[in-house]
Amino acid sequence: MDDHLSFAPLQDGDLSVVPTRYWHALDDGRIQCDACPRFCRLREGQRGLCFVRARQGDQVVLTSYGRSSGFCIDPIEKKPLNHFLPGSPILSFGTAGCNLACRFCQNWDMSKSREMDTLMDRASPELLARAAARLGCRSVAFTYNDPTVFLEYAVDTAQACHELGIRAVAVTAGYICAEPRRDLYRYIDAANVDLKAFTEAFYRKVCGGELQAVLETLEYLHAETQVWLEITTLLIPGENDSDREIDALSSWVVEHLGPDVPLHFTAFHPDWKMLDHPPTPPSTLARARRIALANGARYVYTGNVRDREGGTTLCAGCGEPVVMRDGYVLDRYNLSDDGRCGDCGTRLPGVFDGPPGSWGARRQPVLLGHPAVR
Ligand code: SF4
Numbered sequence: 535m536d537d538h539l540s541f542a543p544l545q546d547g548d549l550s551v552v553p554t555r556y557w558h559a560l561d562d563g564r565i566q567c568d569a570c571p572r573f574c575r576l577r578e579g580q581r582g583l584c585f586v587r588a589r590q591g592d593q594v595v596l597t598s599y600g601r602s603s604g605f606c607i608d609p610i611e612k613k614p615l616n617h618f619l620p621g622s623p624i625l626s627f628g629t630a631g632c633n634l635a636c637r638f639c640q641n642w643d644m645s646k647s648r649e650m651d652t653l654m655d656r657a658s659p660e661l662l663a664r665a666a667a668r669l670g671c672r673s674v675a676f677t678y679n680d681p682t683v684f685l686e687y688a689v690d691t692a693q694a695c696h697e698l699g700i701r702a703v704a705v706t707a708g709y710i711c712a713e714p715r716r717d718l719y720r721y722i723d724a725a726n727v728d729l730k731a732f733t734e735a736f737y738r739k740v741c742g743g744e745l746q747a748v749l750e751t752l753e754y755l756h757a758e759t760q761v762w763l764e765i766t767t768l769l770i771p772g773e774n775d776s777d778r779e780i781d782a783l784s785s786w787v788v789e790h791l792g793p794d795v796p797l798h799f800t801a802f803h804p805d806w807k808m809l810d811h812p813p814t815p816p817s818t819l820a821r822a823r824r825i826a827l828a829n830g831a832r833y834v835y836t837g838n839v840r841d842r843e844g845g846t847t848l849c850a851g852c853g854e855p856v857v858m859r860d861g862y863v864l865d866r867y868n869l870s871d872d873g874r875c876g877d878c879g880t881r882l883p884g885v886f887d888g889p890p891g892s893w894g895a896r897r898q899p900v901l902l903g904h905p906a907v908r
Pocket of ligand 1: 567568569570571572573574581582583584585587588632633682683
């Protein structure tokens, strides 16, 4: 295995096109992309379902290296990550394309983009890392669309960030094959993985994917990496919000990943091809939280709603609130710089190094080409 992966742009031609290493030739002349379990089989000139990986000659290339759909500074709680550098600002960006086809996609303008011209900002990994440092961000997030499809750009950016002491965060559906997964996550410090439901039928019918592959990624991240892991499930009325399914999902998490992996149940709003479902009522999120807590999960949060109880972290030692949140704003914080309860000293699982940030709920768009950022 290489010590240091690098995916330099091809020297001739478009700088956003880079070679990839996850494919093999088939006997019938097609080339199969092995980046994700969709295994697209491509003839010359064809793109995969994700649209950004394509066959060019005798290889599969990534066509969106260094191109972004825009940059924003977000609160890290918005990713959501509640146990990773709390209160800190995170430079967030995505590219275009996605390897799932979720009918409820909440970022479809980017993930479903077929128009590379919608990718506004160009940014090398080094420029991105320097911008994050200059803007006071403690980490960079690959988000808005899934880093699985722009893995080569994400890996190079994560390494450039580490050179400057900036952490790298992946927000992902976890639908990725074993080799690219290993190559990506050795450079990632924290991940929020969408566990979209707990039935194969939902994954097949609503997302065009497979649950089992996502569960394998969750187990891999937990057991074989140092990546700090949190999980998000968007609850859609009538689709994945039954007591039975939430019970099965949270039981699996506690049994396979342990009680300390934070779970976020978040509210759906009608979007993309799922306009016929109502928004998730807050009572559904509270119910899901109760079920997961009863199954032994220690840190269960609600999201996309105002819910003081669902935004509170209780100490596993003494039961006192150690962090309380009003939306994305921390308004009670009783942890030491290394994440210990101020009352009883019990360590909260997660990544804590220093006092909490004070970024608050702001969402600040950033133009990387601006002189103040470069
Ligand atoms: S990464 Fe894209 S091209 Fe490759 S298998 Fe998945 S959807 Fe197909």
